[in-house]
Amino acid sequence: MTLKIAVIGAGPSGIYVAEGVKKKLPDTMVDFIERLPTPFGLVRFGVAPDHQGTKKVINQYEKFFDQEGIRLLGNVEVGKDISVQVLQEHYDAVVIANGAREDKKLGIPGEDLDGVYGSAAFVSWYNSHPDYKDLSPIPEHAKSAIVIGNGNVAIDVARILVKSAEEMADSDLADHTRIAIDNASISDVVIAGRRGPVEASFTPPELRELGKLEHALPVIEGAVIPDELPSHIDTSQPAGRIKGKVLDIFRSFTEMKRDGKDKTIHLQFLASPTAFLGEGKVEAVQFERMELNEDGKPTGTGELFDIPADLVVSAIGYYSQPLEGVPFDEQLGRYPNEEGLIKDNLYVVGWGKRGPSGTIPTNRPCSFKTSQIIMDQVIADPAKQGGAAIDKLLADKGSKVTTFTDWKAIDAVETKTETRQKIASVDEMLAAIEEAI
Known part of the structure; x- marks a missing residue:
């Protein structure tokens, strides 16, 4: 049958x-x-x-x-x-x-402000999904953006925002998306995560791309890259070896020179978002500074700080x-x-x-x-x-x-x-x- x-x-x-x-x-x-x-x-x-x-x-x-x-x-x-x-x-x-x-929500104040988007919506927009063709997420004169999350989607979003038209020439990025990005001329993108460099979920190929951008320099913020992996990570397993490669890439970023690059991707670690700030539209994100215990789990320190932003994309997962x-x-x-x-x-x-x-x-x-x-x-x-x-x-x-x-x-x-x-x-x-x- x-x-x-x-x-x-x-x-x-x-x-x-x-x-x-x-x-x-x-x-x-x-x-x-x-x-x-x-x-x-x-x-x-x-x-x-x-x-x-x-x-x-x-x-x-x-x-x-x-x-x-x-x-x-x-x-x-x-x-x-x-x-x-x-x-x-x-x-x-x-x-x-x-x-x-469907985007997961952070559930913090200000999440409904204009200029705050989930990565499912934002990625669908720059990939020309019919549901999001009228989204227009990037303010015309935006100079700064924050991407919340320490996974590959966060890297994708940051990379697309800072790549030039020449770097995207062989892509299938839609014309209307390219125009919106060019008009904004975003020069600073922050990739913010509540954990440290060791705990980040980036994969080596994706992370390595940030060091090859023509106009943007990756900069480590909020954490020191350790000389070696902590003892609780098993380097005999594939996941442990991947984390070792990721740390090697982070170290290479700390040695890079600006060499005329006029844009920056800030890899902001140990920062947990507590609120989106602004009147009607997002103007900044408030973060709590975190610290890690012996098992690599983040806990809040109570110290708050703000990072300005004209655009925020939350890349913390999907439903x-x-x-x-x-x-x-x-x-x-x-x-x-x-x-x-x-x-x-x-x-x-x-x-x-x-x-x-x-x-x-x-x-x-x-x-x-x-x-x-x-x-x-x-x-x-x-x-x-x-x-x-x-x-x-x-x-x-x-x-x-x-x-x-x-x-x-x-x-x-x-x-x-x-x-x-x-x-x-x-x-x-x-x-x-x-x-x-």
Whole structure:
């Protein structure tokens, strides 16, 4: 019997779970139910526009979609155009793979001031996500920005803000975003974290990029880089070795000369935000200075200090969005599951499964584990019509469902120029499809 599977979301984790099943059960029929007309999720809208090498994984994904039995049902929103429960009725298995696109909140005073954004919104804006095309987050004459968080997303945001047009020439940064950044001419970006350099979550490749910027110098603030890792970190393990490399990079920053660079990225450690300050719009962030105990955990000292800012981006993590009728842990921001199984024939992969952690390659083994569980548990039901039933339901509703062929029409328009210019409007995407017919 042929398995019929619906995957909610056409990003990496969803593609990998389908790939895992198709490798062992080639006759499996998989429909990707995607809210936007475009597939590839996190790769398209999460990876920084100047990381084109990372985005080349899309070439592999396109080959996967060209397989028999794989369909894209784009421009279909689960929970609005169709429910999870209806999908469960018509497919042998339903997999939630819609990622995590809601920003975690700091919960401190002033978080609603103009000029304070979460990284999910800010990154989506500079990656031309249709939901954020009208955001306009950068004040025209902004000179300073603060990015709160000590992970790779914080580095991405800081790097994009200080790179010149020449440095971004090979990126797919949208013209309107480039204009906004150039008009602002931000010269100081602070990356602030409540922990110290040893505890930072940067990875070596991302951190190393800050030392290669043409116009910006990385400067360590608020902490001294130790000569060696503390004893509680096991350097025989991969995580310990990574921290050792990160410290080496920090040390290299302390030896760098300005050499005419007119911008600065301040790596501000041991600083915990307590309030956003300003009248109507953000003007500064108030921090409490922290200190570390023997285990590397930060505690407050009671000392407060302010750092001026025209723009603040909080990059402290993401939450998944709940779906009607599906169990959801509001505190953790993900779907409770046992190795990917939520209940009945409903599964979850990616950030909705384990929380917003890991990179694109991390999703592959994680999704493969869930694909094996699906194959072990699910028996094909000949009574379930799969895509045929869903096609009729959506047609009866008048939904404008887009296909993978339609995506290729969008892709052709976006790649007419030397560097991709993403279409940031669903209506314009649908118009491009119509023109191609």
